[in-house]
Amino acid sequence: MSAGGIVVVGGGQAASVATRTLRRRGYDGTVTIVGDEPELPYQRPPLSKEYLTDEDASGLWLLPQEWADANDVVLRTGTAATRIDRSTGGVQLADGSSIAADAVLVATGGRPRQVSGARGARIHTLRTKADADRLRLGIRPGSRVVIVGAGFIGAEVSSSARQLGAEVTVLEASPVPLQRVLGERLGTVCAAIQRDAGVDLRLGVAVDSIRETAHEVIVETSTGPVVGDVAVVAVGIIPNQEIGEASGLVVGNGIHVDEYCRTSVPNVYAAGDVANHYHPLFDMRMRVEHFDNASKQAAAAANNMLGRPTVFADPHWFWSDQFGLNLQCVGHPSPDQEMVVRGDLDGRDFTAFFLDDGRVRAAFTVGRPEDIAIARELVSSAMSVPADALADDEYDLFDALEGADA
Numbered sequence: 001m002s003a004g005g006i007v008v009v010g011g012g013q014a015a016s017v018a019t020r021t022l023r024r025r026g027y028d029g030t031v032t033i034v035g036d037e038p039e040l041p042y043q044r045p046p047l048s049k050e051y052l053t054d055e056d057a058s059g060l061w062l063l064p065q066e067w068a069d070a071n072d073v074v075l076r077t078g079t080a081a082t083r084i085d086r087s088t089g090g091v092q093l094a095d096g097s098s099i100a101a102d103a104v105l106v107a108t109g110g111r112p113r114q115v116s117g118a119r120g121a122r123i124h125t126l127r128t129k130a131d132a133d134r135l136r137l138g139i140r141p142g143s144r145v146v147i148v149g150a151g152f153i154g155a156e157v158s159s160s161a162r163q164l165g166a167e168v169t170v171l172e173a174s175p176v177p178l179q180r181v182l183g184e185r186l187g188t189v190c191a192a193i194q195r196d197a198g199v200d201l202r203l204g205v206a207v208d209s210i211r212e213t214a215h216e217v218i219v220e221t222s223t224g225p226v227v228g229d230v231a232v233v234a235v236g237i238i239p240n241q242e243i244g245e246a247s248g249l250v251v252g253n254g255i256h257v258d259e260y261c262r263t264s265v266p267n268v269y270a271a272g273d274v275a276n277h278y279h280p281l282f283d284m285r286m287r288v289e290h291f292d293n294a295s296k297q298a299a300a301a302a303n304n305m306l307g308r309p310t311v312f313a314d315p316h317w318f319w320s321d322q323f324g325l326n327l328q329c330v331g332h333p334s335p336d337q338e339m340v341v342r343g344d345l346d347g348r349d350f351t352a353f354f355l356d357d358g359r360v361r362a363a364f365t366v367g368r369p370e371d372i373a374i375a376r377e378l379v380s381s382a383m384s385v386p387a388d389a390l391a392d393d394e395y396d397l398f399d400a401l402e403g404a405d406a
């Protein structure tokens, strides 16, 4: 590549891994990270977990300044990029300046959805370190925390708030949490986990509006008002795709990329939460919001930017820590698929496999991470495994890996 170098737009997980990969692979051109947050790149998973409860920031940092200096990486924090000039390849910044680039990686992540009109010091979302710092101030022993949304982030905040001694009410529009992803039976397990921890989980409750008074928040719902000291809205994210729109990239629920992380414009790539990618294994487009995806897709993008063709076909893995339990999922589960349970649902010691036409497409576990390591291989190879074998705790899953008969 010529003198323009590589510009990485976004200063989060994907940006950090891509940058490390570029240097690890020996790229010796200029690398500039343009991130709009004031902090150096940090990871988000602890924000709803140990960082919310303990305020220990030591494990957050992804690219310390010393590493950037030692690896000749320019870190432009507190700076938003607005547009990629398709003719010159240069990246324009909000401050009016621009940076020359031979190739650009867009890794701008997403921002939380908000309940329309909800604004105020007692009303929170959680995406950034600053969000976590602000939210922590509102969660005290005995304080009333109202969480909108019982997805993974909502459940993790709920868990941390209980740990901090708060009274927690969770409002969820669906009949069970995570129904669209995991289906009713597993959603029921997730609901029980919260309720057993003393959370007032209200299902089938639609939130109309949230407002605050001098001392309270009032959440208006389909079943009446819910009053608290703080409200946390955890109803998903919107991809930060505006730079793609401004630059003429194909967008639609994220920036569209192919299996090589290439956007519709040459030498412009995207990875992480913002990337709506074609996935060869599942033969569909998808945008996922997982730490591991952001890391591995970014590494693949970096390889491709350096002319090392790398198909990104990772089966997608994520975890959640809540209420003292470790939940993990691999693959692309859907309630339409056949679900086979291995272990004890009520005892919260199980792995549920999702089969499509007899082939393992996904697995979700509570407490059995070792199963997920094997399931990852089964999903990657779309392995056919008899349902009764998967359900049998005596059956060695390694046999399935070898394609052996049950």
Ligand SMILES: Cc1cc2nc3c(=O)[nH]c(=O)nc-3n(C[C@H](O)[C@H](O)[C@H](O)COP(=O)(O)OP(=O)(O)OC[C@H]3O[C@@H](n4cnc5c(N)ncnc54)[C@H](O)[C@@H]3O)c2cc1C
Pocket: 009, 010, 011, 012, 013, 014, 015, 034, 035, 036, 037, 043, 044, 045, 046, 047, 048, 079, 080, 081, 082, 107, 108, 109, 110, 126, 127, 128, 153, 240, 243, 271, 272, 273, 274, 288, 289, 290, 291, 292, 294, 317, 318, 319, 320, 321
């Ligand atoms: C509270 C929380 C807990 C989570 N827990 C888990 C977990 O347990 N397990 C799991 O698998 N995943 C978890 N995740 C998801 C995981 O953190 C994300 O998938 C991951 O951070 C995505 O990385 P990214 O680089 O795509 O985006 P981000 O990490 O969001 O980074 C994008 C960065 O780009 C910046 N940016 C946006 N627009 C611009 C612009 N125009 N110019 C410059 N910079 C810009 C953003 O401000 C941000 O700093 C969690 C997320 C959150 C918020």
